[in-house]
Amino acid sequence: MELNAKDVMKLRNDTGLPMMACKAALIEAQGDIEKATDLLRKQLKGKMDTKTDRASGEGRVAISITREAAAIVELRTETDFTAKNEKFVTAAAKIADLALGAHAGDVPQSPDILAVVDDLRISTGENVRFARGHKITQDPGSGSIGHYVHHDGKTGVLVQAEGSVSDETLRQVCMHITAAVPRPKGITADDIPSDVVEKERRFRIDAAMESGKPKEIAEKMVEGGMRKFFEEVALLEQPFIMDPTKKVKDILGANVRVVGFYRWQVGEQA
Numbered sequence: 001m002e003l004n005a006k007d008v009m010k011l012r013n014d015t016g017l018p019m020m021a022c023k024a025a026l027i028e029a030q031g032d033i034e035k036a037t038d039l040l041r042k043q044l045k046g047k048m049d050t051k052t053d054r055a056s057g058e059g060r061v062a063i064s065i066t067r068e069a070a071a072i073v074e075l076r077t078e079t080d081f082t083a084k085n086e087k088f089v090t091a092a093a094k095i096a097d098l099a100l101g102a103h104a105g106d107v108p109q110s111p112d113i114l115a116v117v118d119d120l121r122i123s124t125g126e127n128v129r130f131a132r133g134h135k136i137t138q139d140p141g142s143g144s145i146g147h148y149v150h151h152d153g154k155t156g157v158l159v160q161a162e163g164s165v166s167d168e169t170l171r172q173v174c175m176h177i178t179a180a181v182p183r184p185k186g187i188t189a190d191d192i193p194s195d196v197v198e199k200e201r202r203f204r205i206d207a208a209m210e211s212g213k214p215k216e217i218a219e220k221m222v223e224g225g226m227r228k229f230f231e232e233v234a235l236l237e238q239p240f241i242m243d244p245t246k247k248v249k250d251i252l253g254a255n256v257r258v259v260g261f262y263r264w265q266v267g268e269q270a
Contacts, residue, residue: 007033015040015123044122058083059131059266061156063147064096067140070147071099071107072158072262073133075117078126083266087123089153091116099133107133134262136160143259146170150178154266163256173248176241177263182233187258189230189237200229235261 003026011022011033017040025043029035059076060083075092077083095116099107109117109130120128138145138160146159148171157174177184186192204225208218231237236249236258243251252258 003027003031007031011036011040017044017123041118041122057267060089060092060153061149061264061266062092062096062153063149063156063158064093064100065145065147066100069100069104069135069137070145070158070160071096071102071133071135072147072156072264073099073107074131074264074266075128076131076266077120077124077128082124082126082128083153085124088120088128091120092153095130095133099135102133102135104135104137107135132264136260136262144170146174148174148178155264157261157263159261160259161252161256162259163253165252165256169251172242173251173258174261176238176248177235177261179241180238183263184235184238184261185233187235187261189234192230192233196233197226201226204229 003023007026008019008022011017011026012019014037015022021040022036025036025040026033029039057076058078058080059074061072061074063073064071073092073096075088075095077088082088095113098110098112098116102108102110113130113133117128117130120126136145136158143160143162144165144167146161146167146169147157149156155178157177159170159174159177161170185196201222204222205218208221211218211221213221236247236252238248240246240248240251
């Protein structure tokens with residue numbers, strides 16, 4: 001049968017697939033674009049399902065936010081080239097929007113999210129996958145959510161706070177969390193995971209014992225070192241990256257309480 005060149009081009013633009021594959025699908029579907037699209041999805045999804053063991057080390061973090069909630073998601077793929085593709089960027093944003101419709105907490109891969117992922121698998125030929133998602137909610141009358149996604153799309157941050165604080169201040173705190181070294185591990189010293197604290201304390205005890213100092217001095221060395229450690233990794237105690245003469249808690253003010261924060265980076269262990 002003779003094909004309309006505009007139909008072939010439309011199918012190619014819609015799917016991102018090679019021209020010859022689009023022509024073959026249209027011929028089999030007797031020129032029906034919708035049937036040809038479904039045919040391509042079925043054919044190529046089957047092929048992509050055999051490639052899901054390939055490493056997906058690149059990707060993008062996306063955030064969607066309203067006054068009442070925010071969602072952060074990570075979408076992974078095989079190459080940085082694909083991760084920077086406009087279609088991939090748009091898909092990550094769409095998945096973040098879909099995650100807003102989930103319950104608060106970890107977001108499962110819904111059928112709608114899977115459909116977006118499958119579209120990308122078909123059009124890119126890569127092992128695209130939904131790595132993780134999380135949704136938080138708030139009372140807009142008493143709290144705020146700050147957000148920031150770094151320009152390369154590989155790191156995203158959400159900060160949830162209670163009290164009177166501007167959106168710009170929360171955005172700056174998000175940028176601090178993105179860039180701070182060492183990376184904050186808790187809001188205050190009390191929030192730092194116990195296994196992290198114990199590992200650090202053991203390291204300092206071993207170092208003090210190896211120094212040959214008397215027990216009393218060694219104990220003081222450990223306690224002093226732990227105080228410094230807490231100042232380095234507790235978010236509120238960190239020197240603010242845009243003005244190191246102040247701490248993050250000074251930027252926020254005494255009447256603002258940070259409820260939680262999420263710093264996600266592409267490729268890290270979920």
